[in-house]
Amino acid sequence: MKTKEIVKQARKYAAPFRITNGAKFRLKDHDPGDTLDLKAEDKPRAKEALASGVQALAELQDKLYAQDRWGILLIFQAMDAAGKDGAIKHVMSGINPQGCDVSSFKSPSAEDLDHDYLWRCMKVLPNRGNIGIFNRSYYEETLVVRVHPEYLAKQKLPPQLVTKHLWQERFQDIRSFERYLTRNGIIVRKFFLNVSKGEQKRRFLERIENPDKNWKFSSSDAAERGHWDDYMAAYEDMIRNTATKEAPWYIVPADNKWFTRAVVAAAVIDALASLDLAYPKVSKEKLKELAVAKRALLAKK
Ligand code: ATP
Numbered sequence: 001m002k003t004k005e006i007v008k009q010a011r012k013y014a015a016p017f018r019i020t021n022g023a024k025f026r027l028k029d030h031d032p033g034d035t036l037d038l039k040a041e042d043k044p045r046a047k048e049a050l051a052s053g054v055q056a057l058a059e060l061q062d063k064l065y066a067q068d069r070w071g072i073l074l075i076f077q078a079m080d081a082a083g084k085d086g087a088i089k090h091v092m093s094g095i096n097p098q099g100c101d102v103s104s105f106k107s108p109s110a111e112d113l114d115h116d117y118l119w120r121c122m123k124v125l126p127n128r129g130n131i132g133i134f135n136r137s138y139y140e141e142t143l144v145v146r147v148h149p150e151y152l153a154k155q156k157l158p159p160q161l162v163t164k165h166l167w168q169e170r171f172q173d174i175r176s177f178e179r180y181l182t183r184n185g186i187i188v189r190k191f192f193l194n195v196s197k198g199e200q201k202r203r204f205l206e207r208i209e210n211p212d213k214n215w216k217f218s219s220s221d222a223a224e225r226g227h228w229d230d231y232m233a234a235y236e237d238m239i240r241n242t243a244t245k246e247a248p249w250y251i252v253p254a255d256n257k258w259f260t261r262a263v264v265a266a267a268v269i270d271a272l273a274s275l276d277l278a279y280p281k282v283s284k285e286k287l288k289e290l291a292v293a294k295r296a297l298l299a300k301k
């Protein structure tokens, strides 16, 4: 497939899942099992399309890096076992590791808690020319911290700042922060891998039964299932309040891994292909310099 055709396909598969205005967003309108017009028997074809997508992505990244103008921030949020790690691994498999960093955000350290919550994320924002991947992010501040008030208590905030407006204020600050990044040439794309409660159960059981997957299982992950409805409410409110034109959320159906990966790849290709990426033009002086160097090289043994 030609790059132009790949970009066209990518736009087709990314667009239905993109939310640029959260006002009417309802999680119940989004089916975790959705595969658009593709059926289970199309899986091999989808995998092939992903492979050409990965190749196209590598070419786009090469230009991104050479041009050194734009930065790309990709944020992944999801319940456990939704497939964040696999999606990141597959979609980024073709790209040059020199131009890409993955940062994982776990429970904050004592040093993290001694700062404002964006601090640890700001330290690892992508350079120009680079793709930065956040495996979890500052959005945990409106998810796990909202579901578990005891985490908020540990944040050492002055008590008079902790009011009933706290979540709205966090949404507002995050929107402003992402607008700031966008105005600086850092493109922000956010992915919520939307797995169903039933499929999560199936994947947890597989982690328990398959010795090669035992390491992935943690009882605390399973315990979080007890808070499923609270998490879904938090995700819904988060997306309603932070989906914007400049920093859209993609609600990626996550019950079929092959489809999840195809949609994530499509959205990243779409984002990169929408930029004016090009190899830097060489100046006349530089061209002369190249010609001189060529002559000199050819003249000697
Ligand atoms: P895996 O797929 O390997 O389980 P993971 O992203 O779930 O990867 P964990 O080692 O389980 O990694 O740690 C992440 C945990 O840290 C999650 O439960 C998450 O909710 C929690 N966490 C992340 N950010 C914060 C935060 N700001 N405050 C409190 N907990 C947080």
Ligand code: MG
Pocket: 080, 218, 221
């Ligand atoms: Mg985990």
